[in-house]
Amino acid sequence: MKRLATALTAILVLAFLVSPAFAGKIEDIKKRGTLIAGVKDSQPPFGYVDEKTNQIVGFEIDIMKFLADKLGVKLDVKAVTSSTRIPMLTQGEVDIVAATMTHKKDREGQIDFSITYFMTGQRLLVKKGGPIKSVKDLASKKIGSVKGSTSEQNAKKAEPTATIVSFETYPEAFLALKQGKVEAVTTDEAILVGLKFSDEKPEAWDIVGDYISPEPYGFGLVENDSKLRDFVNVSLMEMWESGEYKKVYDKWFGKDTKNYIPLTWTMELWP
Amino acid sequence: MAYQFDWELVVSGQYGDWIVDGLITTLQISGISIGLSLVLGTMACIMRLSKLKPLEWIAWTYIEFFRNTPLLVQIFFWYFGSYTVLPDSVNAWLNTVNQEFACGVIALTFYTGAFIAEDLRSGIFAIPKTQLEASRACGLSFMQAMGYVILPQAFRIIIPPLISQFLNLIKNSSLVMTIGVADLTYMARQIEAHAFHGLEAFTVATLIYLSISLVVSFSIQQYNMRVLRAAR
Amino acid sequence: MHWDVVWNNFDYFLWGAYPKGPLGGLAMSILMALGGIFGAFWLGLLIGVCRLSKRVWLRAPAMVYIEIIRGTPLLMVIFWFYFLAPVIMGKSLPDWQSAIIALIVFTSAYIAEIVRAGVLSLPKGQMEAARGSGLSHAQTMIHIILPQALFNMIPSFVNQFVSLTKDTSLAYIIGVSELTKTATQVNSRTMKAPFEIFITVAALYFVVCFVLTELSRRLETKINRYQARGR
Known part of the structure; x- marks a missing residue:
C-alpha cells in the first residue's frame, strides 16, 4: 500500500513538472494548416449557428477568416462559452479566442489580449x-x-x-x-x-x-507569444485601414441589418 | 504551465463564503426533494398496484417516462417549457417566488419519485401475497392494508436501494446549477471563472459531496442495524 | 403552439449538422453512450475483479476508486476531466473525448459493482471445485466464474447503458453538440417553443431508453427461466 502511494505521488509530481515544449503558435498553425478559433455559437451576430446551413457564422468568425486567409491556412471554429473560453485557450484547445471577451486587467494574469476590435x-x-x-x-x-x-x-x-x-x-x-x-x-x-x-x-x-x-473586446491569446500577438494586432490595423473592417462591420451591424449599431469608435492605430 | 495552488483562497474569505452558501443550498434542495420524492414515489407505487386501470396507466406512464429521460432535459422542461402551457396567473405568481429553486425541487422530486416507486414495488412483491389477502379478509380496506401491513414491511426491505436513490438525488442536485440555482457546483464553477482557481474549488466541492455521501450512507446503515437488532 | 420549429429542426436533433458539418444530436449521444459503455465495461471488469481479489494492494485501491467515484456527481467528474485534467496532464483533449473519458471513469465504478455482485451471487462451491480440479485462481476466474457472472448480469449492464445514455446529456455543459445541446441551441435561436422542443427531445431519449429498458426486462425473465431450468 505504502509503495503504491509513493509510486502514485511520483507520477503526479512528474506530471506537474513535465510540460509541453514551447514552440511559437504561428509555426504550429502553419504546420497544422488550420487556425483553430474559439467562438460563441449562440450569440448573434458575433457567432451563432446559421439556421439554413447549421454552420457557425458571425462577425467574429469573419474576422477570424481574414486572419486565417492572411496566414494561408484554413479556419476551424470551436464553440466556447464565457466560462470555458479561457481554460480552452490556456489548455491549447484553441489558438485564439474570439468570443465577445472583454479585455480586463484581471485576465492579463491568465492570457494575453489583442488590441480592441470592438467597443x-x-x-x-x-x-x-x-x-x-x-x-x-x-x-x-x-x-x-x-x-x-x-x-x-x-x-x-x-x-x-x-x-x-x-x-x-x-x-x-x-x-x-x-x-x-x-x-x-x-x-x-x-x-x-x-x-x-x-x-x-x-x-x-x-x-x-x-x-x-x-467593455472593450479583445481577442484572447496565450501568454507570451509576441509573434502571434503582433501578427493579430497588425492584421487588425490593416483591416481597419483598408476598409475591410468597415465592410465586415456593416455586414453584421450596418444600417441594413437588424443589429444596427452605429460605428462610433476608432481602433487604436500604431503609426 | 506551472499551476499555483492557493487553497487559502477557496476555503476562506469571499470564496469560502460562496462554498458555504452553495453547500447550504445543496442540502436544502436535496432535503426537500428527498421528502417529497418519497411521498410521490409511494403514491405512484400504490396507484400502479391499485386495480383501477386509469390510475394504473397514469402511474405507469409517469414512472416509465421519467425514468427513461435525462434529468437535465426534465429540468429545462420544467423551467422553460412549462411556461407556455401554464395559465398566465400561475406564471405571474411563479415569477414572484424563488422559481429556480422550486423548479429544481420539482424536477428532482419527479425524477427520483419514479425510481422510488419502482424500488418500492419490488419491495412489495417480496412480501408474500397472502399477507394482503389476509389483511383484506380481516376487514381492512386496500389502502388500510397497504398503509398498516404491507408498506411498513416493504420500506424496511428496500432501505438499501432507497439510500442509494437519496444519494443519487444529492449528486443529481448538481444539475440545478444550469437554471441558475446557486448550489455547491454552481459556486465551484463561479470560483473557477472569477479567480481561475478551479482545481482547488472543484477539489473542495468534490470532497464535500463525497463526505455527504459517506456520512449519509454510514449513518443510515448504523440506524438500520440498530432497528434490525431491536426487531430481533 | 409552434410545432413547426420542431419539425424544421428535426434533422438537426437527429444528427446535427452532418453531413455538411460535424455529427451531433441524437446520433452523437448514442455514439458517446456506445463508446462509453465499451470503455466502462473493460475498465469496470478490471476494477471489479481487483475489488474481489484477496490481495490487499489490489483490493484497497479498487475499493477507494469505486467509493470515490460513486460518491461524486457525474457533473464534477466531467468538470475534472474538462478543466483540470489538462492542468495535471499538461495537454488538452477535444471536448467530446474528455466527456467520453469522464463517462467511462464514472460508469466503470458502477460496472465494477455489478461485476462484483454477479460473482458473489454464484455458489461458492464453484470456485472450490474448479480450484480442486487443478485450475489456478486466475484460470478459474476467466473460464468458470466470470462467464457465468457476466451472463447473469446482462440485464444490469443494459440498465447501466440506459443510465449512460441519459448521462450523455451532461456533456452539454462543456459544449459537446449532443442531443441536449442541439435542443438548447434551437431553443436559444427561436425562443418561442421551449415546451415543444424539450418534449420532443425527451421523447427521443425516451424511445431509445425505453426500448433498452424493455429489452433488459425481457432478458431478465429469460435468464431467470434459464437458471430455474438448470437447477
Missing part, C-alpha cells in the same frame, strides 16, 4: 414601458446573466441588493426575461442588441441605463 459597454435589456429605467430600479429584483462573465460581477457591484441568476448562455437568460422570470438581462450593449433583434417582436424590448462599465 461596447454594459447596459440593461428590459421590457419596453416597464418600471426598470436604470440599474437602481433593480433593487431586490432578479437580473439574468451568464456564468463567468464580467457583467455578473459589475451588476452585483452596481446594485448589491439585486439577485443575479446566472445561466449557461445569454439567450437562455433572455428567454427567462421573456417569461418574466428575471426583470432584466445585463451584459454588453452589442450582445443585448443581438438578443433584442433575435426576438420576433424587437420593439417590445428596450435597452436602458447608463453604461454600467465600458
